[in-house]
Each structure stands twice: as structure tokens, then as C-alpha cells.
Amino acid sequence: MARSTPHDRPLYRRVASELLGELRDGAVPPGERLPGERQLAEHFGVSRETVRQALELLRRDGLVSTDRRGSHTTLPGPPVGHLSPLTFPVGARTPEPTAVDRTTISWRPPPAEHAAALGLAPHRPTLVHRYESFGADGEDLRTAVTSFSAVALAEVDELGRYRDRADGTAAAHLERAYDWMRRAGLTLHHRDAITRLVDRPSVRVTRLVHDQYARPLEITDLVVDARRETLVYEFTQPAAR
Template structure:
């Protein structure tokens, strides 16, 4: 039996019944894109979610997206549909530095970063939902001041979701030998460009066996899928850690 698309519900009172329903959906969606509900460059929700949001069929959503594509307001690729309205590029919105605690303005600091394809620490594997003894991309970062003080070490494990969704990270698998330099400072920008909304939680814990503190960062996306977990250990001293966040002003 051939499948049929369920009819769209009647328009809410006050709708313009002389216009096709898909045109009205396109107009409403464009309004949400313009008010920043979906920032420029971000991936739009899937057809099923948009259909539920607007109370219409998926076919109507497809027609509405086609209208916006025709006008150059939405672009679609293998990862889904993206808003293309003029605005701040995705990279300028991110306020996260990778890895957590990385020095960004100290030319005297000595930094080293490498990646390896290996079994992550057990706590990382559990947080990322990885099977025991399975391997993933693990990033290691070390930094110290010119005088050797203020040492920082960070270990980051990426999830299978991050590696499958973020092309730039996936490319490191074949060269992740644990020795070559691998600065991934733009990792969060790559994630956002792939359409992932980043939610992070940082916890700071003093270590009982050393004069140091540990910062643990967990990052997940808009679907609550884990993306990465980082453990940073910093020599305890005044002003050892400074967190700076920038949020764009409301339009």
C-alpha cells in the first residue's frame, strides 16, 4: 500500500488562507532566523522537529525550506540545512578555548600538544559512553612558564559522536601517533561549524596529594550527546586560572 502524507491541520485563526501553507511556514521560519533563534551558519532542526514546531506535515516543511533555499536564505548539504543570513560568523560567537586552561596570550610559555589513537582513561570512557578497551582520539597538552613554574597538563578524550560529526577532528586519526605536534585550538569552532551547539560544565577540585587543582570540563551537544571530556591539572598559585566569557548583546 502506498504511503500518503497526512493532511496539514487547518491554519490557526487569523492565518492568511489565500497563501499556501508552506509559504506561511517559510515566512515564520525566516522570522526566527532573523531574530537569532538559529544563528547564521548553525544547522536547523530536522524536518520532523520543524514539522512538530509549526504543527504541519514534513512535506510542508520541505516545501518551505525549498522556498528559503531558492532565495539563498538557507543552504542544504549532507549534514542538513543551515541558515545563511548575513551575521556574525560562527567562529566569533565561541568563547571557549581548547583545551580548557590553554594559554592564549603568553609568548614566554612553553607549550606542547600531541594526539594519539588509544584507550582513554576509564573515567573518560565511561563519561563518553565508550565500550571498555575501545580506542578514541586522545589529546595531551602541556604548558609551563619560561621559568618552569605554573605547569599545566591537560588530557582530552573525544567521543565517537565528535569524530563522526566533525570532519577536522576525524582527519587526525591516521596521524595520531602520540609524538607529532597537534594544536587543536579551534576544536570548538570546528564543532560549531558542524552544526553542534556546545554545552559545557567545568568543575574545579583541589587535589589532596599535591598543591594543585584539577579542572574537569564536560562538553555535550544539543541532543545531550557527549562530545569530549578534559582533565586539566594546574600547579596551585595565585591567579593560576582565569576564565573569560563573552556573550553577544541581544539584538
């Protein structure tokens, strides 16, 4: 852990400066909650007391505000509500008007590939969400399986509360999962990989989402019947200011 000397800038001032730089770089959207003191202490390699002093310095300068839910950035910028939200799970909105959707959630070990991507020990249970879309003839149009990381369940209260009712049969309404993550102070980065399955006429999309500290939050595998559906991605590029 770095230490300051009488001739050095106080450690908490260095942490405050580095944190402010990350906030200005967009690590946390304006108005959103910052990670907790423990996470910040681990991120900067300092004590929680040093983090408290750094946050107090930023509060005095009007750059951070604190309430009962935690500390929030007050830097100017577009409010988080104006950002284009990601659809959860990826591919959940099929273009077929007669399609019927079904969702369930369970507490069980995720697929092995998901466990590895999320840093979970083999056979360790977590929250697993399943989405299915059926055509008018009852055949599968698309299915998506999502596994959440321990970080997501610990940081996002709305997700954590699903553990006790994740029996694999009850409907799960997690459409706002990404919004919940952002409200918990997590900046979302996602990587989508698209592959064609060789054993059937389908396309698989694998989405991995992590936060501003490169901690995995969730991974989703979506399979789409390429004979009957078109997978469409839409992107919005904000105007230059």
C-alpha cells in the same frame, strides 16, 4: 512514530515548524550547517523523507539554504565568526611568558571517567589529545587531557582525519577544534567543574562539551599547579539589542 491523518496538518509541516522554532531559539547559529538528515530524523522521530520535505518547505520560505556541504540556516543574527571562541583545550594559554607548550595526539582507550562521560564502551579507543605546559625550570605548570566522542569524530571531518596519524608522538594542532565543531553545524554547550586536589597543591578543571541534542562531544581534564599559577576565566556579555 507520529502519523498524520487527512484532517491533521501534514507531518512534514509540523517538523518544519518545530525545526524553525529551534533555529530561532539559537540551536544552530546563523549561517552554520544543520545536522544531517539522519540526525534530524532521529531527533524528531520521523523518516528521512519527512525531513527532506520539511527542509524543502523551509528552503521555499528562504529560511534554509542548501549547497554541497549540506543545509544552512539563513535566519538573521550575528555571524558565527563574531562569537567569542572557547580556547581549546581549556587552560591552554598559560600566563607565564617563558612557558613551553607541547601537544600530542593518540588513538587509544581514554581514561575510564572520560569513557563513561562520552558514552564509550570500556577499552574502546578514541582520539585522545594531551597538552603540557612547562616552566623555564622544566617543571609542569599545567596539563590537559582531552578525549573526543564518536559523535565528534563522525561529524567533524577535521578531527576524523587525525585518526590515521595519532601515533602519540606527532605534534597535534587542534587549537581550532571548537571552531571546526561549530562549522560542522554543532552548537556547543560546555560545563566546567573546578575542584581542588587533596593530595597535591593543584586545581583540576573538568570541561564537558555537548551539542544542541545533548550528545557529548569532548571532555577535558586540566590540572594547574596552584602554587605557581592563577587560573583566570574571562567572559563577555553581549550588549542588549
